[in-house]
Amino acid sequence: MKIDFTGRKAVVTGSTAGIGRAIAEGLARAGASVVINGRTEERVATALQELRAEFPDAEFAGVTADLATPEGSAALVAQVPDTDILVNNVGTAHLNNFFDQSDDEWLDLFQLNVMSGVRAARHYLPKMVERGRGRVVFISSESGLNIPRDMIDYGVSKAAMLAVSRGLAELVAGTGVTVNAVVPGxxxxxxxxxxxxxxxxxxxxxxxxxxxxxxxxxxxxxxxxxxSTTEEVANMVVYVCSYQASATTGAALRVDGGVVRSIG
Missing domain, CATH: 1.10.10 (Arc Repressor Mutant, subunit A)
Structure with a gap:
């Protein structure tokens, strides 16, 4: 199976390091033009320099924007008005005590982990539907299925991503656009x-x-x-973004090392 994204553009949020960076590399390796995103100019510039050195024939662009805010999300879509592939990867987690957390801490995490993807999908999905093709992927977590007691807010946010992903897949059913979630461990x-x-x-x-x-x-x-390695997670994302995965939509695809004790 040869996956080829030549002529396709991909936006990967939160992609200066970690899983997002590995996804950007995997998509570029398969021929996609990749837009990376981070919160600071320094991290974006460093990532671009490293990526261009590693993949001299690939096309990269960078957008500095804090996607936890509506303003940051607006900045992203203003600089990149259209894309063929959207990977909603940006997110964070904090160990915490449920009883000590404030409402603002809950809402701040939800803004970054969930609303960043909601805003991006709200902008990019209609254009994908109009073209009759496109891929949207949400990077969730096994913590969305096995809620950790020391990060309940994180688990809830990752469960919400699964719900948004499935709902959007239902919304665009039959259009040629697929929406899936990937569930790392x-x-x-x-x-x-x-x-x-x-x-x-x-x-x-x-x-x-x-x-x-x-x-x-x-x-x-x-x-x-x-x-797992970040590349192992990225491999699943690259596949689900491909033409070969055209019958896979509305799914939660686990790359969890078998952590979730379920056959479903």
Missing amino acids: PTNSEILSGWMKAMAVEQGITQAEAEQQFLKTARPTSLINRF
Whole structure:
């Protein structure tokens, strides 16, 4: 199977590092013109420099915008008014105590993790439907299915992404446009890897040992007994954005290492 995105444009939000960066690389490797996004000029410029060095024949552009705000979302679509592929990846997570969290903290996370994708889809989907082709992917998490007690807000936001994705797939049924969610498990992304490094330093162990400890205590149902790589998650996204995945829509596609104990 050869996936070819030549002549297609992709927007990947939150793509200066981690899973988003791996997705941008995977799409570019398959021939897409890729727009990356980050919150600061420095991160976007650095990512563009690195990507252009690694993929000299690929086309990259960057948009600096904080998609947690309506203004940031408006800036993105003003600079990139149309796209063939939209990957709603941007998001964050914070360990917290449910009883100590304020309303504002809940709403801030929801704005970034959920509303950023809602706003982007609201802009780009109608044009995809008009053309009769397009791909939208939401990067959710197994935490949206197994709500973690120390990140309830995060789990709720990722569950919301699954609901939005399925609802949009229903909305554009029969148009040639597909909408799906990808559900990673523990992954060596920028955020989780940072947590593991901090845990390793605090306990005087290696990062690999910290990861194994996390899996045993927090994700004991993992079937691969390791963290996924960002590239492994990106591989699923690249496939679901392809022509070959034209019959896959309204799905929640797990790249969770078997963490979720379900055959569905």
